[in-house]
Amino acid sequence: MAAEEWKPKIIGLLCNWCSYAGADLAGGGRIQYPPDVRVVRVMCTGRLDQLFVLKAFADGADGVLVSGCHFGDCHYLEGNFKGAKRMFMVKRLMKSIGLDDRRFRMTFVSASEGAKWATVITDVVKTVKELGPSPITEFSK
């Protein structure tokens, strides 16, 4: 596979109030970043089952990004905290099954952090590109 051509499949699971709004703000500000992340919006990262992340990896995602409000800033008081606890569990699980846990990231981007959103995406895409295609995709070929 030509390394230049390969486009990673990355899914972003975003909360409506902070990170999705932050991503919209980056758009309003025309802050450019790589187009490799596809976004699914939920109301709160507390909504996210760890199985959603695992399902994405099982489906062949090269990277998964979960992004919510900063702690203490959750629109639903503490949903992000409860979501984050589950997500840290995913990280540990990934390590134990031999999937590089840098493929999964949880970040906290507020509605006013458009520039930070662009930085996060740029960095996630860079990291996943460095790691290459997911071993799950390779395995199931």
Next chain:
Amino acid sequence: MMAEKKKAGSKKMEAKKETPKQAAPVPKKAPATAAPASGKKEQTRIGVFICHCGTNIAGSMNIEAVQEYAKTIPNVGYVDNYKYMCSMPGQAVINKAIKDNKLTGVVVAACSPRLHEPTFRTATKEGGLNPFRFEMANIREQNSWVHMHDQEGSTEKAKDAIRIAVAKASLLQDLFPKAVPVEHAAMVVGAGVAGMQAALDLAAAGIKTYLIESQPSIGGRMSQLDKTFPTLDCSQCILTPKMVDVGRAANIELMTYSEVDAVEGYIGNFDVTIRKKARGVLSMPEAEAKGMVGGGCNGCGDCEAPCPVIKPNEFEVGMKPRKAIYISHPQVVPLLYTIDFDSCIKCGLCVTACGEKKAIDLEAKDEFVKVKVGTAILATGYDMFPVEKKTEWGYKKFENVISSLEFERLICASGPTSGHIIRPSDGETPKRVAFVLCAGSRDNTGNGKPYCSRFCCMYSLKHAHQIYEKIPGVQSYLFYMDIRSFGKMYEEFYYRIQDEGAKFIRGRVANILEDPATKNLHVYTDDTLLNRPVDMEVDLVVLAAAVQPKEDTDRTRKLFGVSCSMDGWLLEAHPKLNPCGTTTAGVFLAGVCQGPKDIPDTVASAEGAASAASIPIHMGEVELEPYFATCIEEKCAGCGMCVNLCPYSALALVEKEGRQVMEVTEAKCKGCGTCGGFCPGGAIWMNHFATPQIVAQIDAFLLGGEQ
């Protein structure tokens, strides 16, 4: 369990669709009208409508390629594009296509759902579908605008976004918003000019309004000011009538020396707990309520004289003393003394002085009051930037360097010097005064504030005018970066001050040094217009300090679930389309708590917020988005984990058919989904964000259209 869920996720879409549809008790409210969703199998036909948004979207991607691709996505029954989908003709396209093609769902690929979801939901409804059969694909804010120079990447991302949206739209159900009654009362937090104006407007509109102020008196920052620009109205003269009106208005329940302690509930039904701080002094109505005829504080001040504790008066920026029992200035509303219990030594001399009025209770404790309101306005104002942080200007180090707020008090007739401007070092009248603008504003050094504080230019011009009024032969120097005189009659005021003889020197002040012998100050800068260094000897320096969010802003905003912007000011829902609203429905912003504003803008924003806050109250009821959790009872094991997770106590275990199952109180549920994300049995169905819907989105992206 994991295996079970995974299996459900990877099964054929049809299969996934069935489980929730049978189980979800959605059309509880209107089963008769929910024909498409109830039981009978319908053929899924999704209409995809792609918006060009002029060239906003079409300029960065190949719309034709996206449209051709959309036709190949499973379940898509119709595809169209239009230059402006949100326009009336654009909405008519959706409307007609729904009817002509018997669509079961609508996907609009356009801007952010945070912007136009309500518009297209309405269009979907007008086409004859339930408005919640609509899903938006964001191909502008999160695509064309951020990948402007990557046509191929942008086009591919748009295709995926539409495929993801179609997958969700295929599984969407009819939902019915829940209408809840709105309490015919409002609350305003903060009684500065913004809070007072908002409360007066609400009260005038016939709404019972609770006005909460943390200080002993209302009036806020504006009551500390001497004159206002550019009209040179006396600040107190235009403020006190409003203060008196607030005190008198029958619809306003004023709670001074009080703070919001807890907020529960949602738009229409906020339960607010207010902490009335121990004041130690009974008002006359309170005394009357206790049956003390003729008792209570009448503001005579007899208690103040014998009090042995002397403290700096915060209202006078510490330049005048007060006692432990005090009023901060003569025009306080309500006219009611307050004991500062942090300083009081409880000697009891005030109690004796008060005598028969028996207004003083040294053992007073904080009280908690609960009120119910439909909407709330935050008008919490601002703090001055601690300008001593900019050590190069010597504030709090050199006696004759003062802040702009200290200048306001010094020049005010009711201030510590009865309106005489003096040098703090020797009490002499200054003959040369320097005003340093942007003292902490427009400062990217990390030691100041990056934003413009917006009113310092204008009040510094006013200060320059005031010293010409009061001190014959004085010379003023304004050190500035730019003079921002943007308002009505502001530029004209600037010209007037120039004509009065003020000298303007363009350059940020590098440092200020004191001559130890005379206590005069040397102001050093570069005059960037004449391109030469400046060393100006003056008698007094006034720093036009920046403003910053109130110290307890974080606490306040977390109580109400309001976000803040990067610089800490409270964040509006949209700077242009909804400048008074917040992301929490029913909570609004007024005045400087949202960002620096001068008095006209503050009052205008307060009137805007009052109007916005009165709408739900006058409507009488509001519709809540029906994103409630529902329990799939046959899957629920009654473990009760969700009950503990819910931050709103919306869930409870109840006995049904001999076993424990979870039950949701819809009015309390805000739809965060924290329970649904956890439930190990997959027994919680989150309306509009159900597990099969989210899994379908993930699958649609990663496994392609053919599932």
